[in-house]
């Protein structure tokens with residue numbers, strides 16, 4: 001059963017309530033959720049499900065199910081399981097998620113400073129990276145850091161835009177990421193627009209204004225194979 005993805009419309013929801021619709025070996029399914037499931041390079045959320053008794057069921061990870069828009073909330077081994085039909089309070093680890101949102105949005109900005117095909121990426125709470133198909137000599141850490149921070153400091157309001165699969169097919173230049181094609185099958189594709197900076201398909205969670213990122217540091221740049229140059233960043237504060 002498809003889960004209503006509340007984070008898609010409001011990435012800032014820290015709490016919500018939901019009903020249990022399935023309890024499986026690999027996770028708990030809810031009718032709606034604020035937990036982002038691992039995908040598009042962004043780590044799955046952690047947090048807790050709170051029963052009416054106040055008992056807390058920790059959630060160690062969040063994963064997508066096989067069917068479109070299904071989400072599994074994964075408790076650690078040995079944790080209590082709720083009952084189907086039960087109403088639970090949802091709480092995400094907000095500090096961790098907000099770091100992911102800031103780093104994720106920073107990668108969008110950086111992908112416009114380093115102009116090359118993106119071959120991979122990853123967003124963890126402490127650091128994030130993009131891999132580019134580019135010559136090593138074209139990557140200068142100080143320049144990337146400085147130009148990315150200048151764009152971030154513009155304080156641009158980010159926007160979510162939906163287009164149809166057909167519209168995306170007509171604009172292949174929107175897809176920068178060779179390794180991660182935008183999710184299809186629902187007939188429409190979600191884009192993140194940072195006006196004047198970036199526009200690309202993305203299902204992840206982003207900050208509302210680039211100023212919330214603060215700034216970034218380039219931790220390192222290294223070669224990860226013939227066509228992969230990895231640029232790793234962290235938040236500067």
Ligand SMILES: [Zn+2]
Pocket residue numbers: 104105108192202203204205206
């Ligand atoms: Zn994104």
